[in-house]
Amino acid sequence: MMFDVVKNFDVSFNILRAQVLEDQDGVLTIELTGSKPNVNSAIEQIIQQGVKVSELSRDIRRDEERCTHCGVCVGQCPTGALHVSPVTYEVSLDEKKCILCELCVPACIYNALTISHSS
Secondary structure, eight states, X not given: OHHHHHHHHTOEEEEEEEEOOTTSOOEEEEEEESOHHHHHHHHHHHHHTTOOOOOOOEEEEEOXXXXXXXXXXXXXXXXXXXXXXXTTOOEEEOTTTOOOOOSHHHHOTTOXXXXXXXX
């Protein structure tokens, strides 16, 4: 199905996260890239194929007061969204790079990282 979507609508996709369990519905988080009209048409095609589509409505949040900049979360981040400044040794979060894999959340012993759900 994704081959047809890419070919027909001139979009590319990147699998950010996949969760597939035996005898259960799976969840696939993908990023679609292309012109806005093409992405919208691609999403319509995916829906017509019977796939439930919802836009990502979560964000990672870092509590500056709780964060001690220990860097443990940085080692868990597969995209480099969390990184330590070589000058200040402070942890910073680049939300544009974050794929919401949530690996950093349980790694933070200070509970400075949380997932927020938008409405």
